Amino acid sequence: MALNQLSDVVQRCQAIKDENFSPEDFDIFLNSGRTCIEQGDSAQVLSILVDEKNKNLVRCMGWNLLGPVVKILLNKEDKNLPHCHAILSCLLEVCSPKELLLGFLEQVEEADSGSITETVTLLLKPLQTVLLRLGMKKASSVGMALSTLLAQLSRLPVPITKEQEEDDIFGxxxxxxxLLQFVKPFVEEIKEVVKDNNRNIKDNELRVELLKFCMKCLSEPLLEVQLKDPDTLEKSPLRDFASEILMILSSIGESLPDLLSLNVQRRRKVPGFLEEEVRYPKESLACMSHLIFVDHIAVDIFPAVFSPVFVLQCNMEYIELLLSKTEESRLQKGLELYEKSLIRVEDNSLPVDLLELKTFFSVPQNLVKVMTLCPDQTLVKNERGMLKTSHHAGVEGYIIKNIKNQIDFSLKLGNGNEWFMGTNLLPLLRLVLCLPHGPETDLLQNMDRIMESLNLLRYLLLRDKEWENETGIWTELYKIEDTFLKPLRTGLNMSKAHYEAELKSTKENKKISSKDSKMSICSVTVGNENLPNMTPEMQLQVLESAIFTFDLIESVLVRIEEIIEAKERPPS
Structure with a gap:
């Protein structure tokens, strides 16, 4: 039935001149041709398509048969495979390349998640052939094809382990x-233009499409990928892909050093119809920087003349971007890039004017947030490392505050996190609930850390009942009293007595000095250190402020002591 309909419409159309086929002819050809192919009559369909008398008909309508042909080829039905391959070759040769392009891209877009790999690998070569047939007018079509292909590739899971990359189950x-083979002829075309030193190379439309392709590949999938070291995985397709993408950038006239320093030179204008931020997305450049400095990709084409300080300055904006994300892959890359950028910088070599840059302030802040807000085992260990090495009471206080927030979140129903409860939490609490130098600790200098530690302890004692002891705080309490509360009480008593004595002495000196001068300058020694010269009024303010701070610390300490003394067990 379908074969008869197809034969009838073909015979009727052979007599039509100037390709003035009716919509009805199109519908009958499409439906009967599709049915014939699906029913296994592909040999008869092929004989019709290769008949010279039907060339005009095939040129106008043939591309509509792509769908059923591709379906047979994907299903790999042995009986019809040779004929369907021949049909595809015929369509590639005769049909309009623009219509074939749309037909192929439609097949790519309609691929379900389970057939993306098979569809893409099947259609890349025919799609490349169609694009090459477009000649000098292919740039926008190449861009559309690459965009469609990458959109489908973004749906494929990224291999995480060495075994997953070797097995490549999802393709x-x-x-x-x-994809690298697909873009190769287009890259070669632009390389020839670059060799000719064409002044308008930056505006070459095909070059721009290839640039967009590389930038898209850097942001996805490469930003998601943790490349394996050659010693771990000798043959790594993803590592080869990353290397080739950077090579393509270089081949089409992009300087990797210029791309790296793009954020440092933001004021320069890039010619072309795309804005700089669109042409060079910051996430893509961040990935490129990670590939170069962490994975050591393309090091042979990247000059080694840049100073470590300049490289750090260039990378700080990328590090800030990566550390501001929540995805684990981006956070990991941000930390790795930060480490590799810092490790080459010599101590005391950073110019002070770099501190005026926003990123040199925001990156440490983001780093603290990553270490305290991400409940990951590895990052919790880094958290402990920060508490041990930060040596900054403000930073330590911020960390402790966020530890409290994580514990509070974990104690809520359904949010349990083993790293912020029980035995896993105790080593972290021991680092927090202590005085760096026992009773001799400078309470004023460490005020932020001490107050946050006390607030954390007060919260734990109120929130975690003794008979529940989810955090382990009640088991650890006797140690905390010995290493934190008692030394703090001793330190407070000594500090208050010392500062109150200084306050009394300063008031007496003020009375004496006021007889001689209305604005006398005096000095006070506190803790074996001279305070800066200032008026008696200023000295009094400093001392009174210190005593107020001690009172504030003591008020929280007293509350904690009251909670411990008044602890009650539930009635039996």
Missing amino acids: LCCCCTA
Whole structure:
């Protein structure tokens, strides 16, 4: 039935001149042709398509048969495979390349998640052939094809382990490798233009499309990928893909050093119809920087003349961006890039004017947030490292405050996190609930840390009942009293007595000095250190402020002591 309908419409159309086929002819050809292919009559369909008398008909309508042909090829039905391959070759040769392009991209877009790899690898070569047929007018079509392909590739899971990359069950590695072959002739075309030193190379439309392709690949999938070291995985398709993307950038006239320093030179104007931020997305440049400095990709084409300080300055904006994200892959890359950028910088070599840059302030802040707000085992260990090495009461106080927030979140129903409860939490509490130098600790200098530690302890004693003891605080309490509360009480008593004596002495000196001069300058020694010269009124303010701070610390300490003394067990 379908074969008869197809034969009838073909015979009727052979007599039509100037390709003035009716909509009805189109519908009958499409439906009967599709049915014939699906029913296994592909040999008869092929004989019709290769008949020279039907060339005009095939040129106008043939591309509509792409769907059923591709379906047979994907299903790999042995009986019809040779004929369907021949049909596809015929369509590639005769049909309009613009219509074929739309037909192929439609097949790519309609691929379900389970057939993305097979569809992409099957259609890349025919799609490349169609694009090459477009000649000098292919740039926008190449861009549309690359965008469609990458959109589908973004749906494929990214391999995490060495075994997953080797097995490539979901086909991302296979698709990436095939994609490199797909863009190769277009890259070669632009390389020739670059060799000719064409002044308008920056505005070359095909070059711009390839640049957009590389930038998109850097942001996805490469920003998601943790590349394996060659010693771990000798043959890595994803590592090869990353290397080739950077090589393509270099081949089409992009300087990797210029791209790296783009954020430092933001004021320069880039010619072309795309704005700089669109042409060079910051996430893509961050990934490129990570590939170069952490994964050591393309090091042979990247000059080694840049100073470590300049590299750090260039990378800080990328580090800030990565550490501001919540995705684990981006946080990990941000930490790695920060480490590699810092490790080459010599101590005391950073110019002071760098501190005026926003990123040199925001990156440490983001780093603290990552270490305290991400409940990941590795990052919790880093948290402990920060408490041990920060040596800054403000930073330590911020960390302790966020530890409290994480514990509070974990204690809520359904949010349990083993790293912020019980035995896993205790080592962290021991680092927090202590005085750095026992009773001799400078309470004023460490005020932020001490107050946050006391607030954390007060919260734990009120929130975690003794008979529940989810955090382990009640088991640890006797140690905390010995290492934190008692030394703090001793330190407070000594500090208050010392400062009250100084306050009394300063008041007496003020009375004496006021007889001689209305604005006398005096000095006070506190803790074996001279306070800066100032008026008696200023000295009094400093001392009174210190005593107020001690009173504030003591008020929280007294409340904690009251909670411990008044602890009650539930009635039996």
